[in-house]
Amino acid sequence: MGCPPPQRLLQSAPFSKKAIKRWGLENFICDFQSQQCWLSQKDNLKQREPSNPISFHFPSSCSSSYLLPFLFLSPLFHFATFMAAVNFLSLCIALLLTLTLTLTHSASDVVLLLQEIKPSLQGTAENLLLLSWNTSVPLCQWRGLKWAFSNGSSLLCTDLSSPHWTSLSLYKNPFLHLVSLRLPSANLSGALPREIGELTNLQSLYLSVNSLSGAIPLELGYSTSLSDIDLSHNLLEGSLPTSIWNLCDRLISLRLHGNSLSGSLPEPALPDSTCKNLQFLDLGQNTFTGNFPDFIVGFHGLKQLDIGDNMFSGQIPPTITELKLEKLNLSHNNFTGVLPNFGTSNFGVEVFEGNSPGLCGPPLRTCNGGSGLSSGAVAGLVIGLMTAAVVLVSLLIGYFQGKRKKNVDDDEEEEEFDEGEDEETGNGGGGDGKFILFQGGEHLTLEDVLNATGQVMEKTSYGTVYKAKLADGGTIALRLFKEGSCRDRISCLPVIKQLGRIRHENLIPLRAFYQGKRGEKLLIYDYLPNKTLYELLHESREGKPVLNWARRHKIALGIARGLAHLHGLETPITHGNVRSKTVLVDDFFVARLNEFGLDKIMVPAVADEIVAFAKTDGYKAPELQQMKKCNSRTDVYAFGILLLEILLGKKPGKRSRTGEFVDLPSLVKVAVLEETTMEIFDVELLKGIRNPMEEGLVQILKLAMGCCAPVTSVRPAMDEIVRQLEENRPRNRSALYSPAETRSGSVTPF
16 A cells, blocks of 8 residues: 555645645645655746745654654744644544555555566566666656656656655655556566566556567456557467456557467457457467467457468458458468458468468469469569560571471480480470470470560670560560580580579579570570669669568578578589679569579680679679689678678679779778777668667678688688578568568558
8 A cells, every 4th residue: 555645644734724725735745755845846836935844754653654744833834722733643543544445556566566577577687778677766767667647647857856756755656657668679588577467557568579488477468458568579488368358448459479479369258359449469470370260350440460470270261351451461371271352452472372282362373273373473474564665686686597397306415415304305406406494494485485576684795685575475584695605515514404403492493495506505584573682772762662671681591592502402503693683582572593503604714704793893702813713602702792782782892983992891890990880781771670789780790791701711601601690580570571562661561
């Protein structure tokens, strides 16, 4: 039980009524430490302030929890009779007896609770932020806490010199409540204390991006004033307590994303609970199991729902379409059956991807057993077909004139090439050369390829890349090498054979190869209507998706995985030309490497030219000055430069206008020496990041610098780079969702 404010006890004193009537009870401020009361320092009262304070003290016969005031002489005191004093004491005793039954928790009770909560939150190591939770520090300076009075006004440290803020009267005030506990990214490593459930006036609890472990206590559901809970990106485990739905009537947001919570999702105790105020429910990236929680479709106020990256199974109920959802994520579960018709909601493939193959319906595959195209594939075809003002060129003019006919006589070279390879087939090359198909290119014919019309996409000193439209409306990418740029036929074919077998999510696959009688060579790839990483990073940002840290990390990890796959093959492949212009990025921020392994089919002079170009672009490893032959370690160096380019948002290499050479590792070294490391990161990368240290940015920066080490033996291998990138994932991975809807200046979903 708390003590009544001194003002209330002043009001009970018959000989002070005249003073109270004159000045107004609300204008008195009392201090328990000095045991005195003053008129407040308001401008309109300065001239009427009494010259001496009214004093009181604690009699030894009373508990320290209660106050029995004794007033002494002052200019406000009109001395009364002894009987008046006796009457006053009787009145005080009656008042104190009443208070023992009626008073609610005072701030001092909450302070005691916080002293119990503090060690649970901080764990074994002392937490600097929680050092302020000390009774020698004014309440308004306790970090992460917000206090408010019963009338709704907040407690502010507007005048620390006033005894009102430093006295014990604040701790004893029954009208002062703790309304918010906000400590995100605070390096908390303990457990979620059950005493939080006793904070009955707490309205918001924000403890995201910490290392809190253990279970969510049952008592959390007893803090009946809670409306906003964010415990996302911690190490919480166990099941979600049913008591959480006790808060249903007040709850507005519940965010538990990125923990290790498991089991089935408990239903509210009351079967008709609608949680009418709940707008944001984020349970993504946990290990919840069971069928889709049907009771969620009764939460009609929901605007954002994320249950992605769990282990839910069964069918998605059609009634989910009754919710007026602005954001939805059901991806990476085990859902099956037919997707409900979401009408005009226009949820993309990313909302449902990664579920059981049995999940079908728009925007996924069709449900009739066919292999219908996804909306993403259809969109790619539409983009290819709608290209305006296509420049018609005759591919391979001068190479493929004359009558084209099937060649029924396979020559000795093709027999050697096809032997024992199930995924590649000769397609009767024709008298002009040989046409080899690889997995995924079976639908192509030499006739279609040679009659395709194309648009020049890129020209280099060793060849030209075309975007080619086939007669059936499909689109492919063709790389035509200049005569004399490649090795002889016998030397090239084994390398092409290996490149045609490579399949990885982060590598653009080779679909077919044509080699003519006169030495001309043509590589056929899938056409991907995507931007290069260079374009995303350095060209105009208007209308492009926000490149936050979560998305850049996914791109970097994809590139690293692709390179690690190449380096880990039985016969390792060196990319040889790693740079932002050879990385394509799709709408879901999946990176795909292009042009890998081409240096192995080039004549030495052309291979040296590629290396020289890498130097101009700033990706060339220092040892290439002497040996001039790429290997896995030079790939690692180029990846390190590319990773710095992603982190800093700066173009490496020589500037075409000024001739200035930008050395990214040197920029980082200078920033470290000047202790301005946090200022070197790209501004757009930092959007939405509360604590760059917690997001692993510094660790990834160190990794990039290690890749760029001058000594080759110091550089990590690509599989080690992948491991470190995976260990330092961004905490807010939900920022990857809804790429088409998240543009510069908009709010990242969830």
